[in-house]
Amino acid sequence: MSGIYIHVPYCKRKCDYCDFYSVVTSEGKAGFATLVEKELILRGDYLPDREIETIYFGGGTPSMLESAQITDIIGAIAKRYTVSKNPEITLEANPDDISEELLKGFRSSGVNRLSIGVQSFSNLDLKRLGRRHNALQAIKAVSLAYKLGFDNISIDLIYGLPYSNSAIWKENLLQAFDLPVNHLSCYHLIYEEGTPLDLKVAKGLVKPVSEDQSVEQFQLLQELSSMNGFIHYEISNLAKEGYFSRHNTSYWKQIPYLGLGPSAHSYNGTSRDWNPKSISKWQKSIENETISAEKEVLTSQNKLNDYLITSLRTVWGADINLISQDFGSDNAKQFLHTAEKYIKQGVIEQRDSIFRILPKFFFTSDGIISDFLAV
Ligand SMILES: C[S@@+](CC[C@H](N)C(=O)[O-])C[C@H]1O[C@@H](n2cnc3c(N)ncnc32)[C@H](O)[C@@H]1O
Ligand code: SF4
Incomplete structure (x- = not known):
């Protein structure tokens, strides 16, 4: 898969x-689906198998494409791969x-999951972030999507905003739980x-929130989401049972994926590839029938670190049997040695062969995980 x-x-x-790669012009936009199809053909043997379980349109802004282009891209994939019977097809x-x-x-066209970029339900936040929508538009967008039959809807929110505070963040969450x-x-x-936001901080025009405020907002997220039946399954992702993002979960479970389009990344179990952050370079290489992606062939140490970084940020945790089998007993011993310290502190929990950071410590997981990495 x-x-x-x-x-x-x-x-x-x-x-x-x-700082995601995107342009505000329509360079190449009319022919985008055709180029994606050509890239799909060029990279026909990249994936180790032919069965596609998830398709994800990310950006940038996929909702700026016409639905006919989305139909063409999904059709092109279905022509060359076996799309599973119950695929997850997400569009941002x-x-x-x-x-x-x-x-x-x-x-x-087949899209069955929407990820709507709300960011905040506070009009002041939205204005200060340079967003082009207001809170009412976000509420209406979610409601309309649900009314039209989308029953798998995700929204993006950002917390720890410089001008915001815990009370506004709480209101944001309560508004989210009020929607389908x-x-x-x-x-x-x-x-x-x-x-631009980073430059404003450098000039002293914007003051980042304190660590204490960030932690407080993270705790609010955990408390309110759990009260509303959401499971915190990855540091930044929460869902009701049965609605975990299958596509993102596959990244954290080292399942291969092919990335198409400028700046897209790919992974096939042996290498990581990334396309140029330039529409013209990407387009030119496709027209010349060459692959523009740069490639990093992964060493065993890269793979172990990738496994630790991704698995320890999720509720599924890291499996010592897998580490021992795939990366050898020395790495397994080193893992156990580090894990012991965190188990004593009550930060990591062990169940059989699985070790996981308890969700309430997800916020500080970067520091914990760096302790586990092989150098
Ligand atoms: C690549 S964006 C695409 C989504 C869509 N274009 C939108 O803006 O609604 C995906 C998400 O990344 C998040 N994001 C982007 N930059 C971020 C940043 N600097 N800090 C935190 N979250 C960020 C936002 O929540 C955004 O919705
Ligand atoms: S709309 Fe904003 S957040 Fe979304 S990709 Fe474009 S610049 Fe980034």
């Missing part, structure tokens, strides 16, 4: 905090793009280098 990711590199305007949508016509088109949403992706704000 494998997944396919399509990066749609267009935005109507860049948000102040975001911005609230202000959403209309009845567009959603109906996406549904009939069964998955939440909640990210702590990252000041990505060189973004």
Whole structure:
């Protein structure tokens, strides 16, 4: 089983905090689906198997494509791979793009999961983040999607915002639980280098929240989501039973995926590849029938570290039997030695061969995980 990711590199305007690759022009947009199909053919032997379980349209802003383009891309995949009987097909949508016509088109093209970029239900937050929608548009977008038959809806929210506070964050969460949403992706704000928001911090115009406030907001997220029946299954992801993101989960479980489009990453069990962050370079290489992706062949140590970084951020944890079998007894011993310290502190729990960081310590998991990494 494998997944396919399509990066749609267009935005109507860049948000102040975001450094995902996208352009605000329509360079190559009309022919985007055709180029993706050509790349799919060029990379025909990349994946180790032919069965596709998940397809994910991410961005940028996939909801800026016409539904006919989404239909063409899904059709092109189905022509060359066996798409499983019950695939998960996700599309990221911005609230202000959403209309009845567009959603109906996406549904009939096969999209069965929407990830809506709400970010906040506070109009002040949205304005300060440089978003182009308001809270009411976000609420209407979710409700309309549900009304039109999307029963697998996720929303993105950002906490730890500089101008915000725990009371606003709590209101955001309560509003989310009031909507027909069964998955939440909640990210702590990252000041990505060189973004307008980062530059404002450097100039002293914006003051990041304190560590204490960040922790408080994380705890609010855990308490309220658990009270509302959500399971915190990965550091930034929470869902009702049966609605975990299958595509993202496959990244954390080392399942191969092929990434198409500028800046898309791929993984096939032996290497990681990444496409150029440039529409023109990507387009030119496809037209010349060459592959523009750069490649890193993974060593056993890379693979072990990838496994630890991804598995320890989830409720499924790391399996000592797998570490011993795939990476040898010395690595297993080293893992157990480090784990012992955290078990004594009550941070890691062991059940049979599985070791997992308790969700209440997810917020500090980066520091814990770095202790486990092989150097
Ligand atoms: C690549 S964006 C695409 C989603 C869509 N274009 C939108 O904006 O609604 C995916 C998500 O990443 C999150 N994100 C992007 N930059 C971030 C940052 N600097 N810190 C935290 N979250 C961020 C946002 O929640 C966003 O919805
Ligand atoms: S958050 Fe979404 S809309 Fe905003 S710049 Fe990033 S990809 Fe584009």
